[in-house]
């Protein structure tokens with residue numbers, strides 16, 4: 001048993017729902033107890049769909065269990081087929097139905113429906129949502145794709161009108177809707193025709209002709225990798241390995257697609273809207289250099305983000321991890337490349353510990369890391385599912401392609417204090433408008449309150465008088481106020497170390513937005529050296545130690 | 549006399565035929581109750597023994613709350629737990645020990661059963677007993693089931709409260725009559741109702757659940773209880789089994805509902821009628837004034853309730869009697885005839901009362917009857933809006949303070965707002 005409050009992934013049948021809901025005329029008959037319909041609201045609320053997911057739940061209750069649940073199942077199947085007239089039907093069990101050992105596949109097959117019935121075996125007690133989506137997509141492709149597996153490889157290089165499938169986008173996918181638009185732009189520029197996009201938007205008939213493409217573009221390996229490998233074996237369709245997230249990766253992706261299609265990459269390479277390289281080189285971005293960033297998410301987004309962070313924003317990756325074990329090997333390789341320990345876990349407490357220990361200046365993660373970062377007062381941007389409703393935005397906001405790179409730049413830099421503002425704050429830190437309590441100017445909610453000028457000697461309003469003689473307070477060190485967002489780890493440290501009044505006063509002279517880090521670094525420095533007090537020297541020794 | 553007998557509009561639906569349906573049900577399971585119960589019992593922890601689905605449900609239902617160091621969690625059953633029940637029991641004990649070691653402030657631990665734990669027959673009652681030995685008196689360990697196969701949404705609260713009844717101390721034989729208010733209410737609402745009850749002159753009054761999970765009220769033949777919520781059939785039965793007497797009343801929604809509900813207590817405790825009237829009059833008048841704000845938007849509007857919480861019948865009665873709405877169909881996941889009798893009697897004759905659900909057929913009836921507003925779950929609300937129907941999502945009615953005189957206006961506003969929004973939007 002695993003004790004869990006928060007899960008990065010749902011059970012595997014949620015993955016199957018994501019595939020079915022993404023498609024147009026496939027219905028999913030799910031043998032499940034009353035109550036499992038909660039999953040519908042993920043699609044109708046978080047993704048804001050205006051249609052119910054195409055899922056019929058048998059919704060059995062306790063009183064049904066002793067009896068013949070086959071009857072319940074079969075009448076649900078008949079009703080669903082009559083009402084929704086799907087072109088194909090998926091049948092499977094949720095975690096509870098898996099235990100009662102009905103056989104949904106057998107029961108459905110015995111009915112001899114006149115549409116294809118695709119049975120799903122999704123082991124709920126060992127697998128999770130992404131695996132469920134991947135397996136479901138693979139089973140659909142296997143069942144419906146027609147074609148002659150012994151035919152020669154599709155004419156690749158030099159084909160007059162090269163065709164590709166876009167594989168992986170699904171319902172409830174993080175920015176899948178907009179990523180497809182960006183990739184389509186690139187393909188149009190290259191003269192590559194999209195044969196089928198699947199599962200998102202595909203019909204059963206589309207899947208049937210998936211074999212007509214020359215090659216496959218795998219956008220989200222978590223969902224499409226298994227199917228793409230099968231298509232490679234079955235129809236000799238090679239598939240792309242580059243994930244076009246970030247400027248550099250998009251360029252690599254264009255080269256890879258052009259090679260597979262046998263076309264010239266040039267028309268796609270100089271697309272006008274690629275602003276991210278210039279934004280990143282402009283002098284305002286200089287302060288981004290060396291910012292320590294912690295990255296966690298699904299493996300695909302995390303690995304791609306790490307490359308963007310290091311190569312395109314000049315950050316230092318200080319932590320890299322993913323929650324989906326299926327792609328742990330890829331993540332380990334990426335972590336090695338960045339010289340950090342890979343973190344492969346689905347336990348959010350472990351992630352929280354790792355983030356606290358790494359002392360990043362920016363966290364890139366999921367909805368969960370957003371909350372962790374908030375607790376630790378670290379800026380954060382979301383790069384991966386699971387996400388909340390605000391990350392299914394109305395505006396166009398892809399992660400992939402050149403426009404995706406623009407979006408990444410804006411959304412990752414936004415949470416950081418703007419460079420110019422940082423300089424001003426440092427230079428004028430004794431100025432009354434830039435004192436510690438004033439807050440950042442872009443946060444209207446924390447507009448400066450009336451605060452006495454330093455020379456008036458007032459100590460209210462969060463403004464510590466800078467001229468306070470250190471000696472006066474030395475005999476009686478001020479208690480350390482519990483700062484919002486300081487984690488338990490620091491609390492433990494504080495119990496064992498003690499700031500001298502002089503050091504504490506010096507610490508207060510450091511601008512508020514870097515003070516927390518200075519405090520943590522100093523305490524860690526003292527802790528590692530077994531110091532029992534933190535003096536002025538300790539503070540500056542630590543500063544020298546952590547200087548970059 | 550105040551609202552003892554409502555004016556006879558029609559016969560009411562006291563003996564109405566009920567449309568019983570079975571088929572796909574679009575409802576939550578009882579685990580969802582944890583989301584509000586844990587707020588009400590700040591020293592209790594709810595440990596669901598279930599699957600990843602159960603954890604995922606809780607996280608989806610709890611939304612943002614999940615991050616505020618919540619006092620609930622799921623012990624997710626894994627493949628190796630299924631191999632042997634002995635191991636599953638050992639694993640559970642290990643999880644509980646670890647949890648309680650980390651949360652020493654917890655006084656009551658609920659082991660909450662789920663569909664998977666029920667189906668594999670993991671005996672959580674036994675587990676609770678087994679663990680009680682190790683943790684009493686510091687922590688009481690209680691067990692109930694919130695599984696979807698046994699409970700629908702708010703029935704999780706019923707199961708939880710019923711599981712506490714055996715732990716209530718026995719009231720002394722000759723004890724004075726005591727009033728018990730049953731059902732989790734927001735603190736502010738509970739305080740309002742307690743003030744009114746005390747002003748009536750009923751000094752001995754307690755609530756279940758209590759705010760401190762270990763300070764359970766006593767129960768016995770001299771206990772008279774009022775249900776504050778309509779979904780407490782098993783809890784009521786358990787209390788009656790211990791000799792307590794149920795006071796039949798409509799539920800305390802709106803000016804009339806709250807008056808009638810308090811009246812039931814006043815009569816049972818022999819409170820003077822004049823005194824009763826003078827105590828309730830100010831609140832009742834305030835409530836009526838507050839309702840006037842929404843009346844223009846709601847009067848004459850037709851409303852359709854899909855089954856969700858068992859609050860549907862009392863709410864339909866309130867909207868009909870006090871705001872002039874016309875209930876088309878009132879669906880409820882479960883109909884407790886006796887507890888609902890005072891409500892049914894006040895609904896217009898033409899109302900279709902349905903119990904259970906075949907969601908696709910019911911949606912056909914929504915489409916055919918074209919109500920002005922449809923009360924439904926979040927899985928159906930946006931799809932119905934996309935078809936041009938105005939909806940009110942039902943879960944909010946469980947999470948918001950809606951009982952009593954001073955919430956009557958807010959309650960009406962919950963239904964008026966979607967209609968007003970429909971009218972103001974020009975997109």
Ligand code: SF4
Nearest residue numbers: 559560561563564565
């Ligand atoms: S609708 Fe109501 S009044 Fe009419 S017969 Fe049925 S129960 Fe009686």
Ligand code: SF4
Nearest residue numbers: 035577602662663696
């Ligand atoms: S319906 Fe059953 S399996 Fe599903 S979440 Fe509720 S208790 Fe768990």
